Amino acid sequence: MSINVLNIRYSRMAFILAVLTVTLFVSSGCYNTKTGEVKVGGAITFDLPVFPKTGSHAVQVFSEMHYSPAYRSQEVPRILPPEGSVPITGAEVKVFDIENLKMMNGQAHSASYDALEAARVYEVNCQVCHGQNMLGDGPITTLSSARGDGSKVYDGAVPVNLVSERVTSLSDGEIFGYITWGGRPGLAAASRGKESTAIMPQFGYLLTEEQRWHLVQYMRDQNR
Numbered sequence: 022m023s024i025n026v027l028n029i030r031y032s033r034m035a036f037i038l039a040v041l042t043v044t045l046f047v048s049s050g051c052y053n054t055k056t057g058e059v060k061v062g063g064a065i066t067f068d069l070p071v072f073p074k075t076g077s078h079a080v081q082v083f084s085e086m087h088y089s090p091a092y093r094s095q096e097v098p099r100i101l102p103p104e105g106s107v108p109i110t111g112a113e114v115k116v117f118d119i120e121n122l123k124m125m126n127g128q129a130h131s132a133s134y135d136a137l138e139a140a141r142v143y144e145v146n147c148q149v150c151h152g153q154n155m156l157g158d159g160p161i162t163t164l165s166s167a168r169g170d171g172s173k174v175y176d177g178a179v180p181v182n183l184v185s186e187r188v189t190s191l192s193d194g195e196i197f198g199y200i201t202w203g204g205r206p207g208l209a210a211a212s213r214g215k216e217s218t219a220i221m222p223q224f225g226y227l228l229t230e231e232q233r234w235h236l237v238q239y240m241r242d243q244n245r
C-alpha cells in the first residue's frame with residue numbers, strides 16, 4: 022500500500038519533471054518544433070517527439086480523453102451510408118410525372134391510417150399556412166410583421182384552399198405529388214430537374230411517404 026503510494030508519488034514527480042524539462046527546452050528556444058531536435062549548450066543534442074501544431078495550441082502536451090476531439094451523434098463529420106443504400110423500410114421512388122402520379126393511390130398505407138395522428142401532422146406542418154379548416158387562411162396570412170409599420174409577415178402566394186373544388190377534384194396521387202414536391206410550382210420544378218422556389222416546403226424531405234398518404238386521406242375526410 023505504502024509502496025504503491027510512494028510509486029505514484031515518484032512517477033508523478035517524474036512526470037512533472039519531464040514536463041518542466043520539455044517546457045524549459047521549448048521556451049529557451051533550443052527545441053526545434055519541426056524536427057524535435059533539442060540542443061543544450063551546444064554539447065548535448067537529443068530528440069524529443071515532434072508536437073503537432075493544432076488549433077490555437079501550438080504544443081499538445083496533454084493526451085487526456087476530454088482534450089481529444091469528440092463528435093456527437095449527427096455532428097459532422099458524419100459517416101454517410103454508401104451511395105445507393107436502401108433503408109430497411111424500403112426506398113421510396115419519388116414520382117414527379119403527373120400522369121404517373123394520377124395513377125397512384127395510398128392503399129398500401131390505408132390500414133395504418135390514424136385520423137388523430139394525421140390531424141396532428143397537419144396541425145404541425147400545414148395549419149400555419151392552410152389554416153385550421155383548410156381554407157387557406159392560416160395564421161401566417163394575417164400576421165403583422167414586427168416592424169410595426171402595418172406590413173405583413175407574409176406576402177407570398179396565397180396558400181390554396183384545400184377544401185375547394187380546385188383541390189377536391191384532384192386524384193389522390195396528384196394531391197400526394199403536390200404535398201411531396203411543394204405544390205404545383207414545386208412539382209413543376211422537380212419535373213424539370215430544378216430546385217423548387219415555391220413557398221410551400223417539399224414535404225417529401227420532411228415527412229415519410231406514409232405520413233403524406235395519410236394527409237391525403239385526412240384531407241378527403243374533411244370534405245365528407
Ligand code: HEC
Binds near residue numbers: 183188
Ligand atoms: C409555408 C406555407 C405552406 C405550408 C407550410 C404548406 N403549404 Fe401547401 N401550399 C402553400 C402555397 C402557397 C400553395 C400554392 C402553391 C404555390 O404557389 O406554391 C400550396 C399548395 C398546396 C397544394 C396544391 C393545391 C393546388 O391545387 O394547387 C396542396 C395539396 C397543399 N398545399 C397541401 C399542403 C399540406 C398537406 C401541407 C402540410 C403537409 C402544406 N400544404 C403545407 C403553402 C404552404
